[in-house]
Amino acid sequence: MVIKLLLLIIFFTVFIFVGIKCRFASKDVNGYVLGGRTVGPWLTAFAYGTSYFSAVIFVGYAGQFGWNFGIASTWIGLGNAFLGSLLPWVVLGRRTRIMTQHLNSKTMPDFFGQRFASSGLKISASAITFLFLIPYTASLFNGLSRLFKMAFNVDYSVCVIVMAVFTAVYVIIGGYMATAINDFIQGIIMLVGIIAVIYTVLSKNGGFMQSLALMSEIESPVMNGAYTSFFGPDPFYLLIVVLLTSLGTWGLPQMVGKFYAIKNEHSIKRGTMISTLFAIVVAGGCFFLGGFARLFNSVEQVRENGFDSIVPSMLSGLGDMLIAVVLILVLSASMSTLSSLVLTSSSTLTLDFINPLRKKRLPDSQNLFVMRLFIAVFIVISAVIAIVQAKSKVTFIAQLMGISWGALSGSFFAPFFYGLYWKKVSKASVISSFCFGCSIMIVQLFVSIGFIDFSGSFFNFVFRNSLYSGVFCMLSSLIIVPVVSLLTPKTCPANVEEMFAGYNATHMVMAKEILTDENGKQ
Template identity: 25%
Template sequence: MIENSFAISATFIAYLIVMLSIGIYAYKRTSNSEDYFLGGRSLGPWPAALSAGASDMSGWLLLGLPGYAYAAGIESFWLAGGLLVGTWLNWLLCAKRLRTYSIVVNNALTIPEFFAQRFEDKSKLLQTISALFILLFFLFYTSSGLVAGGKLFETVFGLNYTTAVIVGTICVVSYTLFGGFLAVSWTDLVQGLLMSAALVIVPIAAFEGSFGDLNIALHAKNPELLSLWNDAKGQPLSAVAIISLIAWGLGYFGQPHILARFKATRSNKDITTARRIAVSWTALSMAGALLIGMVGIVYVDAHMGGSIKDGETIFMLLVNAIFHPVVAGILLAAILAAIMSTADSQLLVSSSALAEDFYKQVLRPNASPKEVVQVGRLAVVGLSIIALMLAMNPESSVLGLVSYAWAGFGAAFGPAILLSLFWKDMNRNGALAGVVIGGVTVVLWKQLEGGIFDLYEIVPGFILASAAIILVSKFTGGASESILKTHLEYQRQLDSMD
C-alpha cells in the first residue's frame, strides 16, 4: 500500500467526478445508434488523434511497457519502434479510405457491418463471424485493462486484488454506459494529455542527471541492458525474437477500437492533422514509458534494495517515492486514465458488435435506433462482468493478455481491412476466409511452443490470412459487377473529399 493514500484518494475521486461529468454531458447529446457508436461522425483532429492513441495504448503503456523496459533494457526499443511505425502506417493507409468507404456503403457503423456492406453479404455470415471474433478477443483485451486496474488499486490503496478489480470495473462501466462514443472520445482527449504529461515528468524527476549519466549507470548495473542485439542475460536475440517484437506494428490495421476513430472523424481533411498529432503523441509517450523502465532500474538499485516483486508496478513505485501525495495522485490517475481510455472503447466496440451485428441483423432487423442503443448499454454491463471474471487471476500479465488480443485482431481483421480498401477484386468469400484463417491461426499458434512456434502469432496469422483472401477471391470469381461499381464510387468519393 502506498503511503498518504488519503490525499491520493481525494485526487482520484476528483478525477472520476470530472470523467463522469463528461459522460453525463455526452449522454444528453446521444440520441441514436450513430451517435452512441460513432459520435455522429463529429470528431475533430485533436479528439480523434488522442482518442485513437489513448484507446490504443491502455494500461500497458504505464505498466506493461515500462515493466518490459525494466526487465529487458534497450531490447524494448524493437517493440516500441514497431508500434510507432504501425501507428503511422495505419493513419496513412487506412484512415481516409476507411472513413470514406464506410460512408459509401450505407454508412456502416461497425467493422462487421462494413464487411457485410462492402461485399454485399446477404447471408450475414461474414458479419456474424466477424462479430464473434470481436467478442472473443476483446474479452481478453478488456480483462487486461481490468488486471491493470486491479494492480493500481491494490498497490495504491492496499485493497484485496479481487476488490480492486471490481472497483476499477465500476469506474470504467459507469460513464461508458451513459455517454457512449462521445463520452469515450472526449474523456480520451483529457486522459491522453494526462498520460503523456505523466510519462514525461516521472522519468525526468526520477533521474535528474543527463542521458549520458543514465547510460553510465545502466552500464555499471548490466552492460547487456544497453544492447539492441542481446537480451539482458547476454544471449543474442534471434531473428524470431526481433521479428516478433517489430511485428506488433502489424496489429494496428485490425484494431476495431482504433479504426472506429477513423470513421468518426468529421472530415478527411482533418485526418492529415490528426495523423501528425497521433504519431507525435505516440512517439513522446512510448519514449517516456521506455525511460521510466530504464530509470527505474537505476532507481531501484540505488534506493529499493535492487529488486521489486512485479516490474509492471515500477511507474507506481517511482511516483510514490518521488512526489508529494497530491501530485502523486494526479500522476497515478494517469494509469487510471490509460486503463479507462482503452477498456471503455473495447466495451463500446464489443457492445456494438452485439447490438448492431447480432441483435439488429439477426434477431430484430426492424429494431429502432433507440432500442439498439439500449441493447448496447445492456451489453456493456454483461460483457464487463465476463471480462471481470477473466481478470480475477492476480498473476495475470497485462502485456501478456494484450499481446494475445492484439495478435487476434491484427490477423483476423488487418489483412481483410487493408485489401478491402485497396484491391477491387476482393470478394465476400475471400474476406470470410481471411477473417476465419487469421483468427484461428492465432488461437492455434498460441498453444504451440518451441522453434518457429516461438514466433509471435500475429506473423503467421497475418501472412496466412492475406494469402487466403487473395487465393479464395481469385478462385471464386473475384468481385461482382455491383461490388466493382461500388468500389469505383468509393474511389471517386475519396478523391473528391481530399
C-alpha cells in the same frame, strides 16, 4: 493519502460530468456509436492514441520488454508511433472514412458484411470481436489494479470493481462523444504525467547519463553493455514485438473505428500529425522508462513477482504527489482504452450479431438499450476474468494482450486493408483469414496454459509465445487473402464497382470552403 483520494475524486467527477453532458449527442445509434461522424482532429487523434496506450503498455509491456531489451526497448515506442499511428492514418484514414460512409457501415463487422455482401461474415466478425476483446479488457484491469494496490494497499478485486463501475457509467450515458472528450482530457494527463515520471525516476540515479552508465555495467549473457546497445541483446525478438504492437492496430476494431467518426479530409490530415506526436511522447516515453528497469529490480524479484511488478517497483519510491500523478496517468490510459473496447464490443454485438439474426430489425431506441445492456455485461465478464486470471498461472499481461491482438489483427488486418484498395478481394479469402487467425491464436492459448507442448518441434518457433504467433498470423494473412482471392474470383460481390464509386464521387461545396493558389489549384 488525502492528495491521492482528492485527485481521484476530481478525476471521476469530471468524467461522469462529461458523460452526462454528452447524453444529448447519443440519442440515436449513429450519435451513440460514431458521434454523428462529426468528431474533429484533436478529439479523434487523442481518442486513437489513448485507446492505443493503456496500463497494458505502461505496466505490462514497458516492464517486460524494458527488462528484456534495456534502452533498445525505446524502438518499440517509436515503432508504435510511426508504424502503428502515422501509417494507419495515412494508408487507412481517408479511404476508411469514405468507404464506410458510402456503405453506411458503423462498425468493422458491418464493413465486412456490406463490402463482401455477406451477413455471415458480419456475424462471424462480430463474434470474433466480442470474444477476443474480453482478454484484452481483462489485461487492462490487471495492470491498473497492481498500481492501485501499491499506492493504496487496496485489495485487487476492489480496484477492478471500482474501475469497471465508473467506466460503465460514463460510457453508458454518453456514448462515443463522451469517450472522445474524456479521451482528450486523459491524453493531456498522459502527456504531462509521462514526462514528469521519466524525469523523477531517472533522477534517483543521478539523471540520464548516470543511469545510462549504470545500465552499461549490468552483465548480460550475450555481450557486455547489451542493455545500452542500439538493438539490445535480442534484436530479432525486438523486431517481433515492434511488429505486433505496431501492425496490430491496423486490424483492431476499436482503433480503425476512430476513422469512421472523423469529420472531414482536413481533420484527417491534422489528426495524422497530432496522433503521431502523441505516440512519440507517450509510447516512446513508456518504453524508454522501462528500459531502465534493471536499475530498480533484481533478477530474484522479477522471478518471484513476475514482469508486471517491474514498473510498480520503479515507481514505489516516488513522492505522494507524483504517485498520485502516476495513478491518474495510468487510470487515464486504461479507462480510455476500456471505454473504447466496451463501446466497440457492445455496438458490434448488437448491430452486427443480434440484429442480423432477427427477422424484424430493432428500432434505434431498442438498439441503444441493448448496447448499453451489453456494455454492462461485457465489463462484468472482463472483470471476473481479470480477478480469476490474477490468481492463475497465466500471470503476466503481455500474454493476454498478445493473444487478443493476434487473433483480431490476424483475422481482420489483411481483409480490411485489401478491401479498401482492391476490388478483387473475394468472400472466400476473408473466410480463410478469419479461420486462420482465430485457429492459430486458439492453439497459442492452449500452449500458453500448458495443454499443448510443441517443445523440440518445428512449431515451437511459431508458438514460442503469443507475440510470435500473433505476428505470424498478421503477416501470413497478407499472403493468404490475395492468393485465395485469385483462386476464388466467383465469390467476389457483384456490385463491387458501385462500392468503390464513393472514392470518385463529385461533391458541390461553397466557394468559401475552397482555398486555391495563384494557378487555381486546390
